[in-house]
Amino acid sequence: MSHFQHHVFFCLNRRDEGRDCCACHDAERLQAYAKDRVKQLGLAGPGKVRVNKAGCLDRCELGPVVVVYPEAIWYTYVDEKDIDEIVESHLLNGRPVERLMIE
Structure with a gap:
């Protein structure tokens, strides 16, 4: 059994030589935003959600990327609106966001 209901990993990788990467798409700021939203909604903590x-995460060409375990659902996102949708739909209500999912 998992220690968390959902464990969320945001790729923050920065590639050398100016190659496209998750960090180039504001991943660090949006990871912090997601963490704050999870806390605001009372979802953070043991047995709940960890961001x-x-x-x-070796998927920079699809980036920025975030993966949610234990389901192993991979998402891409653009802005706070996408993060809100992932947090509220998937993490709060258990409904993955199909429009943001990547294979």
């Missing part, structure tokens, strides 16, 4: 920073 973490991650190094390279």
